[in-house]
Amino acid sequence: MAKITFITSDDETITLEGTSGSVMALAVDNGIKGIDGDCGGVCSCATCHVHVLPEHVSKTGTASEIETDMLELDDDADEFSRLCCQLEITEALDGVVLRVAK
C-alpha cells in the first residue's frame, strides 16, 4: 500500500492509495485533472506528465532513456519531470508528492 499525493494545476491536493499498477492508471481511475493517459501506459503519448517534488525524487528513481527522450520535447519539462505511467506503485513510493504538469 502506498499513499500518493497529486497537486493539480489549479492547486487542488488529492491523496490516493494504491497497491499495484501504474501511478497513471491510479490517477485516471480517480479522475485526476491533467492526467489523461491516452496510450494506456506504453510511453507513447506523454499525457501523464508530473513533476516529482524534489524531496521525493529518491522514491521514484530515474527515468529510462525512452522516457527521457519523450520528456525532452515537452516544453514544460524539467529535471523533476516523469511520465507517471512509468511509475509502478510499490511501498517505495509511499508518501510521494507529484505536481501535475498540465
Place this chain on the structure above:
Amino acid sequence: MKNSEFNDPFEEARVNQGFGEMDDQNDPVTMLLRHKDVRKGAHDWKTFQSGAVPGRIVIPSEVNIRTTRQIPFEVDPPQHKDFRAILDPWFKRPLEEEYQAKLKEQISALVDEVLAKDSVDVISEFSLKLQSRALTLLLNTPYEEADLWISWGTHVFRSEGEALDGAKAAILYDYIDGRIDEAIAKPGEDLYSVLLNAVVDGKKLTKEEVKGVMILTFAGGRDTVINAVSNSIAYFTEHPKSLDRLRAEPEIRNKAIEELIRYFAPLTQMGRVATTDTAVCEHAIKADTRASLCWASANRDATVFENPNELVLDRKMNPHLSFGFGTHNCLGATHARTIMKIVVEVLTEKVSTMEIVSAEENIEDLGDFKRKVGFHRLQVKFN
C-alpha cells in the same frame, strides 16, 4: 510471406542517410525517417509548418482538389490551440461509458453479420461499415446516415487507380455543405450544430471553418481506421494464438492495440512546409519546400524499438508515432483507440478462429519506396 507481415521499406535509407526523397506532382518531399528526427520535426511547428496552402501538407498533395483549409490540422499555434480547446472535449467523448456501449452494440451486430456468412471481404463488408457506423457516434448523427457514407466506397478522396479524384472529393464537400445548411436551419445536438455555435477568439466559426473541421473528421479517420481494423484482423487470422491470448489475458489488450497500431502505422507519413532554410541529417531543406514526418519509418527504428519488425503483443515501452506527435497529434486518436478496444473485445467474445480465403495488397508508391499499407480486398471466413 504472410499476409499480415508488413515489411519496412525505409530501413536502408533510414540507417544510411536518415532521409528519403519522393516527387509528388512536381512538389518534391524530403522524408524524415529516423524516430528522433520525426519527433523533433513534429515538435518544431515553427520550422515545419502545417498552416501552408490548404492541401499542401498532405501526401499526395490535395492542392489541386481542395481550397478549404482543414481545421485544426492545417492551422498552427497560437490559433491552433484555440481550435483544439473547443474540439478536444468533443473528441474525447469515446471515453464515456454510454458511447462505448453503443459502439459495442454496433460492432457486435456487425460481427454476428459476418459470422452468418460463408466469407466476407473485410475491407468493404466489415471495416468500411464499422468505420462509417462508428462515425455516426462521433458526429452524433442518426445511425442511418452511415448507409450513404458506406455507398461512397473505401476512399473519400481516391477511386481505384487514381490517387486524386476531384469529382469524388466534390461528393464529400457538397454533402458537408448540405449538412451545414441543414444544421443552420434546424440546430440539433450533432457536431455540425456544436461547431456552428462555437466561439474561437471571440468570433463564431464561419461556415468555411465548420466545413474545414468536418472534412478533416471525415477524411482523416477513414482509410486509417479501415486499415487499422483490417490489418489487425489479418494478423489475428494468421496468428490464432494471439486471439486466444487476448481472450485469456485482458490485461495485455491495451499494449496489444498500441503494438498493432505501431506495427501497421495506418498513416504512412504527414507533410509539413519548411518556413526557413533548414537541414535534417546534413541534408538541406530549403524554405518553402516540403518535408514529411514518416511515422511508419520511425516506428521501425531499431535505435528505439527492440525487434522492430516483430509484432510483440505485450510490448511494454512503445513510443510509436502512429498518431503523430506534439501539437498536431491525432484529434481522432481516442475514437480510433476505442474502436480497436471494442473490436478486440467483441472478437474475443464471439470468434474462435478466422481464415484468409484470398487477399489483394494495397501498396503505396512513394518514390524510392513501396510500402504496403493495407489491403484492397481481404476475403476472410469468420468461425
